[in-house]
Amino acid sequence: xxxxxxxxxxxxxxxxxxxxxxxxxxxxxxxxxxxxxxxxxxxxxxxxxxxxxxxxxxxxxxxxxxxxxxxxxxxxxxxxxxxxxxxxxxxxxxxxxxxxxxxxxxxxxxxxxxxxxxxxxxxxxxxxxxxxxxxxxxxxxxxxxxxxxxxxxxxxxxxxxxxxxxxxxxxxxxxxxxxxxxxxxxxxxxxxxxxxxxxxxxxxxxxxxxxxxxxxxxxxxxxxxxxxxxxxxxxxxxxxx
Numbered sequence: 001x002x003x004x005x006x007x008x009x010x011x012x013x014x015x016x017x018x019x020x021x022x023x024x025x026x027x028x029x030x031x032x033x034x035x036x037x038x039x040x041x042x043x044x045x046x047x048x049x050x051x052x053x054x055x056x057x058x059x060x061x062x063x064x065x066x067x068x069x070x071x072x073x074x075x076x077x078x079x080x081x082x083x084x085x086x087x088x089x090x091x092x093x094x095x096x097x098x099x100x101x102x103x104x105x106x107x108x109x110x111x112x113x114x115x116x117x118x119x120x121x122x123x124x125x126x127x128x129x130x131x132x133x134x135x136x137x138x139x140x141x142x143x144x145x146x147x148x149x150x151x152x153x154x155x156x157x158x159x160x161x162x163x164x165x166x167x168x169x170x171x172x173x174x175x176x177x178x179x180x181x182x183x184x185x186x187x188x189x190x191x192x193x194x195x196x197x198x199x200x201x202x203x204x205x206x207x208x209x210x211x212x213x214x215x216x217x218x219x220x221x222x223x224x225x226x227x228x229x230x231x232x233x234x235x236x237x238x239x240x241x
Contacts, residue, residue, distance in 0.1 A: 036073040036099075042066075045095045045109045048081035053089050057153070058117025058144055065110035074103040089113050091145035115144045119172060120152045126167040131181055132158050137173065150175045160213070180212035183231040192219055192229065194239040205237065 042064045049062045076099035087094045092112045099105045123138040130136075137158050144151070152158050152173040161178040184190050184207040192205040203221065211217035211231035219237050220226050229237035 034075050036071075036075045038067045038069065038071060041079060041097050041107065041109065044079040044081050044097060045111055048095060049089065049093075049111055049113055052083070053113050053115075056089070056113075056115055058115040061114045061116065063112045063114070067107075067109065071107070073099070073105055073107065076103075076105075077101050084108065090115070113145065116141065117144050117153065119144060119147060120155065120158055121172050122167045122169055124169045126163050128163055128166045130163050132161050132163060132178070134159055147172060148174060152178070180215075182210050183213040183215075183233050184211050184217060184235055184237060186210050188235060190219060190235045190237050192221065192227070192237050192239060207237070 046062055046064045049064070050060070053060045053062065078100070080098040080100070082096045082098060083089070084094055084096045090113060092110070095109050095111055097107050097109060118139045118141050120137045120139055123136055126132065126136055134155070137152075137155065139155070144153070152175055157175055158173050158178055160181060162181050163178055165177050167173070167177070186207055186209050188207045189204055190207050191202055193200065193202045195201075205219040205221045205227070208218040208220055208226070213231055213233050215231050216228055217231045217237060218226055218228050227239055229239045231237055
């Protein structure tokens with residue numbers, strides 16, 4: 001057997017080193033391939049929030065927070081977004097993302113759901129007890145998720161209502177600070193009107209409850225009969241036919 005020359009030994013050693021390096025690189029590539037893509041997680045959260053917020057009033061925009069790039073999660077076959085207890089689809093929120101296979105893990109991602117729409121503010125100062133007209137209110141546009149609950153979003157929620165408090169000009173109107181003016185009052189003697197094809201009769205009756213214009217109220221006639229009718233301004237109740 002011939003002795004191996006030093007030069008040949010050196011070539012063999014170089015080739016072995018190259019194989020080790022290539023093998024290590026391949027293993028690293030496999031490990032990198034099994035790591036979950038964080039952009040996929042963010043995309044799944046955005047899709048979930050967009051789907052769940054469908055039907056909300058106004059124009060909905062969804063934003064998803066960034067994830068820590070140092071996260072090292074195993075690649076997931078199916079990402080399952082969900083809304084944790086206490087979270088909501090309004091304003092700033094948190095969405096959970098669950099993985100069941102091939103490994104189990106859960107991560108929580110911050111996000112926000114903004115709803116852009118119109119709401120109403122006082123066009124000028126409104127006094128307590130004042131009945132609000134069209135000229136007293138003004139529509140503005142903004143993110144409704146930053147507004148207090150019960151904000152007035154329809155003009156009909158304010159017009160012909162009475163303010164229960166003084167409201168400075170430019171402030172958002174809230175439904176809990178407004179009430180409909182009473183057309184009839186409980187115990188009030190009202191004019192009961194019944195109209196039909198070619199006839200109209202009226203008589204006095206007593207309102208059995210408070211009612212705003214357009215509301216149904218029960219009244220009692222002088223003969224003791226109880227009827228239901230629609231309250232009208234001026235202390236009038238129209239009988240339902």
